[in-house]
Amino acid sequence: xxxxxxxxxxxxxxxxxxxxxxxxxxxxxxxxxxxxxxxxxxxxxxxxxxxxxxxxxxxxxxxxxxxxxxxxxxxxxxxxxxxxxxxxxxxxxxxxxxxxxxxxxxxxxxxxxxxxxxxxxxxxxxxxxxxxxxxxxxxxxxxxxxxxxxxxxxxxxxxxxxxxxxxxxxxxxxxxxxxxxxxxxxxxxxxxxxx
Amino acid sequence: xxxxxxxxxxxxxxxxxxxxxxxxxxxxxxxxxxxxxxxxxxxxxxxxxxxxxxxxxxxxxxxxxxxxxxxxxxxxxxxxxxxxxxxxxxxxxxxxxxxxxxxxxxxxxxxxxxxxxxxxxxxxxxxxxxxxxxxxxxxxxxxxxxxxxxxxxxxxxxxxxxxxxxxxxxxxxxxxxxxxxxxxxxxxxxxxxxx
Numbered sequence: 001x002x003x004x005x006x007x008x009x010x011x012x013x014x015x016x017x018x019x020x021x022x023x024x025x026x027x028x029x030x031x032x033x034x035x036x037x038x039x040x041x042x043x044x045x046x047x048x049x050x051x052x053x054x055x056x057x058x059x060x061x062x063x064x065x066x067x068x069x070x071x072x073x074x075x076x077x078x079x080x081x082x083x084x085x086x087x088x089x090x091x092x093x094x095x096x097x098x099x100x101x102x103x104x105x106x107x108x109x110x111x112x113x114x115x116x117x118x119x120x121x122x123x124x125x126x127x128x129x130x131x132x133x134x135x136x137x138x139x140x141x142x143x144x145x146x147x148x149x150x151x152x153x154x155x156x157x158x159x160x161x162x163x164x165x166x167x168x169x170x171x172x173x174x175x176x177x178x179x180x181x182x183x184x185x186x187x188x189x190x191x192x193x194x195x
Numbered sequence: 196x197x198x199x200x201x202x203x204x205x206x207x208x209x210x211x212x213x214x215x216x217x218x219x220x221x222x223x224x225x226x227x228x229x230x231x232x233x234x235x236x237x238x239x240x241x242x243x244x245x246x247x248x249x250x251x252x253x254x255x256x257x258x259x260x261x262x263x264x265x266x267x268x269x270x271x272x273x274x275x276x277x278x279x280x281x282x283x284x285x286x287x288x289x290x291x292x293x294x295x296x297x298x299x300x301x302x303x304x305x306x307x308x309x310x311x312x313x314x315x316x317x318x319x320x321x322x323x324x325x326x327x328x329x330x331x332x333x334x335x336x337x338x339x340x341x342x343x344x345x346x347x348x349x350x351x352x353x354x355x356x357x358x359x360x361x362x363x364x365x366x367x368x369x370x371x372x373x374x375x376x377x378x379x380x381x382x383x384x385x386x387x388x389x390x
Contacts, residue, residue, distance in 0.1 A: 177232055182377055
């Protein structure tokens, strides 16, 4: 499998609207290590950009400050590889900002790809999305939910639904950081056989 | 590929001796989310246990307190799935404690499997370790380093060296949480083709 071509795959981390574990629709807080880990995984596996999406200005200011520290502040000199990863990160108020930014960059409106810990009939196998990412067609924006995942209207809005990551039992409670790493590795390098 | 059988694969997260990015041998701090993320990934992919290894009593007390909160304290009721993942975690002063514990559990001294972000001649391909984990023979204890990775004496002590995770460029700075997730997924489910 050839490596992922540039500017074919992007990712957005949504903090609203998402479910909490009781099924309510909530806004989650920014988690510092989500930004670091997903940026590092995105850089390693060749994604084109990573949007941290949060509707609350104060939370966006926190995320901006974290990104600034590693891109421009003291962190940039202390850790050049972190600086490089943080170069992929943008902070936006809603998903539409991220979509517009991808469209401006690539010249095409991206298809939205939903991710979920729950399987869904008709979900795309990893191998299928891997192939589509290497064929002509629009870029993809992978949507990761925080909390207990994406809401139904958002899932309905997504053009493609990626199959869930399966463990060896029915226990399936990966962190979003862990799930992102596995998803990027599978889509970028083809290092899986979707057994 | 059949799922990983029980009690075949264990993991230890080392905080000493490890390198810092300047190549010095140091002791790193406990990171709360390392415990959470690696426990959740280990539970999802069927590992038998996860040792947080730290030589400093105060750091072990912190790790014990975190684990206790989610296993016995208020966290256990608030989040039963987290409780289940934290059930895999043990805190130990050195690697030998972890080895002894695996030997007591399985009746066999585990082979130590080194992991590294740098490739090494003769390293085991993922597919090969996957096969060995499903064949008769001792269980494996996967060694993850914090900081900038394991020291040479420790690498020399390991009986097996797993190939590194490759990205699409030479940038390879995954977090240990992300690397653990990808390694467990590949070894447990066979969802890669090691291309």
